[in-house]
Amino acid sequence: MTQTDAAAKNLGDPGKTRRVVVVGGGTAGWMTASYLTAAFGDKIDVTVVESAQIGTIGVGEATFSDIRHFFEFLRLAESDWMPACNATYKLAVRFENWREPGHHFYHPFEQMGSIDGFPLSDWWLRYPRTDRFDKDCFVMASLCDAQRSPRYLDGTPVDQGVFETGHGEETARATMAEYQGAQFPYAYHFEAHLLAKFLTKYATDRGARHVVDNVVDVALDEHGFISHVKTAEHGELAGDLFVDCTGFRGLLMNKALGEPFISYQDTLPNDSAVALQVPLDMDREPLRPCTTATAQEAGWIWTIPLISRIGTGYVYASDYCEPEEAERVLREFVGPEAADVEANHIRMRIGRSRRSWVNNCVAVGLSSGFVEPLESTGIFFIHHAIEQMVKYFPSGRDNDRLRNMYNRSTANVMDGVREFLCLHYRAAKRADTQYWKDTKTRPVPEALEERLENWKYKVPDAETVYPYYHGLPPYSYNCILLGAGGFDIRHSPALDMADETAALAEFERIRLKAEKLVQELPTQNEYFAKMRENA
Numbered sequence: 202m203t204q205t206d207a208a209a210k211n212l213g214d215p216g217k218t219r220r221v222v223v224v225g226g227g228t229a230g231w232m233t234a235s236y237l238t239a240a241f242g243d244k245i246d247v248t249v250v251e252s253a254q255i256g257t258i259g260v261g262e263a264t265f266s267d268i269r270h271f272f273e274f275l276r277l278a279e280s281d282w283m284p285a286c287n288a289t290y291k292l293a294v295r296f297e298n299w300r301e302p303g304h305h306f307y308h309p310f311e312q313m314g315s316i317d318g319f320p321l322s323d324w325w326l327r328y329p330r331t332d333r334f335d336k337d338c339f340v341m342a343s344l345c346d347a348q349r350s351p352r353y354l355d356g357t358p359v360d361q362g363v364f365e366t367g368h369g370e371e372t373a374r375a376t377m378a379e380y381q382g383a384q385f386p387y388a389y390h391f392e393a394h395l396l397a398k399f400l401t402k403y404a405t406d407r408g409a410r411h412v413v414d415n416v417v418d419v420a421l422d423e424h425g426f427i428s429h430v431k432t433a434e435h436g437e438l439a440g441d442l443f444v445d446c447t448g449f450r451g452l453l454m455n456k457a458l459g460e461p462f463i464s465y466q467d468t469l470p471n472d473s474a475v476a477l478q479v480p481l482d483m484d485r486e487p488l489r490p491c492t493t494a495t496a497q498e499a500g501w502i503w504t505i506p507l508i509s510r511i512g513t514g515y516v517y518a519s520d521y522c523e524p525e526e527a528e529r530v531l532r533e534f535v536g537p538e539a540a541d542v543e544a545n546h547i548r549m550r551i552g553r554s555r556r557s558w559v560n561n562c563v564a565v566g567l568s569s570g571f572v573e574p575l576e577s578t579g580i581f582f583i584h585h586a587i588e589q590m591v592k593y594f595p596s597g598r599d600n601d602r603l604r605n606m607y608n609r610s611t612a613n614v615m616d617g618v619r620e621f622l623c624l625h626y627r628a629a630k631r632a633d634t635q636y637w638k639d640t641k642t643r644p645v646p647e648a649l650e651e652r653l654e655n656w657k658y659k660v661p662d663a664e665t666v667y668p669y670y671h672g673l674p675p676y677s678y679n680c681i682l683l684g685a686g687g688f689d690i691r692h693s694p695a696l697d698m699a700d701e702t703a704a705l706a707e708f709e710r711i712r713l714k715a716e717k718l719v720q721e722l723p724t725q726n727e728y729f730a731k732m733r734e735n736a
């Protein structure tokens with residue numbers, strides 16, 4: 202189709218109510234529907250159609266801190282949604298055994314300082330205070346080790362130089378991609394299916410129509426645009442814009458429109474997971490304020506503490522491990538609490554659709570793309586896609602240009618995250634099994650290969666990491682590079698001559714602040730016990 206043809210088939214006149222049909226009611230479907238109603242109110246008609254037979258993935262419990270912009274956009278405070286979703290706080294990802302057995306390090310939600318133009322990590326390489334890079338450079342690492350809550354018992358958040366915005370109707374809202382403020386100090390863990398349920402009410406209360414039915418056919422018009430989807434029992438659902446939230450199936454984007462899927466599997470071989478939901482007695486067991494990623498023979502296990510249960514799962518490469526073996530390893534890791542719990546085996550499609558917006562169809566969520574859940578990027582991808590969808594929402598003119606910009610932006614985010622994840626495996630010192638040995642020779646994206654060589658001489662900064670917005674700041678790369686321990690990283694030669702006084706003072710300030718906060722803050726268990734009392 203030519204550009205003119207495509208432009209001719211626009212989304213109707215500006216000002217006309219637009220009909221948006223969201224196919225799929227998982228996290229992606231309901232986040233999209235809620236956001237669109239929050240963005241456009243009754244200027245838009247939103248219908249969500251979801252199957253009662255085809256289940257949702259239902260995992261996806263750890264987030265980026267940026268998700269607060271999503272809730273803010275919906276004008277929801279933590280107290281509105283957290284209790285309904287059994288949510289807890291996440292201050293970091295804790296990596297266990299990636300360097301060697303018994304070792305751990307954190308990737309925290311805390312900006313890393315810089316002294317005299319050199320990142321603190323560089324100073325640390327020259328003047329290490331202890332052998333713990335993360336604890337010397339970040340307050341959060343100590344709070345995680347001590348299982349602290351990021352809020353005091355009266356609800357006051359830990360002061361990391363971030364102010365909270367209000368939730369009043371009049372407050373201006375920011376999108377995450379444009380947010381240039383200080384690093385927010387925490388993210389969340391929550392039960393994905395409870396969030397979907399909460400957002401179902403949010404969106405339907407604001408006018409979204411909810412259809413429970415199977416989409417059995419997708420009809421295209423002569424321009425290749427979707428005219429309607431056909432359901433088993435509710436007839437045809439016509440729309441101007443269709444959002445494909447059908448998960449790994451990609452029913453609209455990949456099946457009906459035939460958009461190719463670009464696999465990342467050559468660089469990220471983990472393609473399978475087995476998950477368990479283990480009951481947790483909060484009164485007896487610690488609620489760690491972080492996601493834990495524990496390296497295993499052929500992948501890694503996630504541990505996500507929620508109110509009343511732990512979400513856990515083994516992400517592995519099927520080339521190296523059978524599903525039965527993965528389930529056995531996971532059950533052994535969890536212990537007797539998992540005995541009666543049924544395992545959920547999942548096959549993951551790793552990569553992205555070549556374009557995520559084609560004609561009048563936008564793929565959001567797993568249908569658009571996915572990388573293994575190592576840094577909890579799935580919901581971040583969804584959130585980013587929705588923000589961009591609103592930003593580039595077509596008016597009926599120049600849609601190709603808007604679509605192209607959207608496609609570039611969403612592809613950049615996924616390609617950038619792919620690089621960041623590849624770094625984890627290359628930088629991990631662990632090389633004891635064939636799986637871990639192969640991580641050292643497996644190809645990585647070409648540009649990353651070059652960056653990795655540079656980082657051995659100069660720790661990552663804004664000028665040397667993946668250059669487009671992908672959610673991850675340069676300090677995140679420093680955390681993995683220095684935490685995982687597989688590379689010999691040198692400090693900048695200039696630091697042999699520079700005055701170290703200010704850097705040493707900064708290390709001391711971090712140490713004192715961490716000590717003070719560990720004394721003052723409640724544990725996460727104490728915090729949520731208090732919340733329960735108050736409820």
Ligand SMILES: Cc1cc2nc3c(=O)[nH]c(=O)nc-3n(C[C@H](O)[C@H](O)[C@H](O)COP(=O)(O)OP(=O)(O)OC[C@H]3O[C@@H](n4cnc5c(N)ncnc54)[C@H](O)[C@@H]3O)c2cc1C
Pocket residue numbers: 224225226227228229230250251252253254255256257258259260261262263264393414415416417446447448449450452474476514547549565566567568574577578579580581583
């Ligand atoms: C193992 C694993 C762990 C993960 N962990 C995290 C994490 O910690 N953090 C994070 O951010 N993300 C994580 N994710 C990603 C996260 O789970 C997904 O991004 C999120 O669940 C979104 O899924 P979805 O809504 O795109 O698809 P799904 O949950 O698969 O939903 C698909 C929807 O489409 C509907 N559907 C399909 N076909 C039809 C049809 N023909 N007619 C009608 N309806 C249909 C289904 O009924 C369902 O409602 C993880 C993913 C996996 C696989």
Ligand SMILES: N[C@@H](Cc1c[nH]c2cc(Cl)ccc12)C(=O)O
Pocket residue numbers: 264265266267268292293294308309310311384385576672673674677
């Ligand atoms: N600015 C993003 C990305 C980010 C910054 N630090 C971390 C740490 C972890 Cl564990 C994940 C993500 C991030 C955000 O804060 O969401």
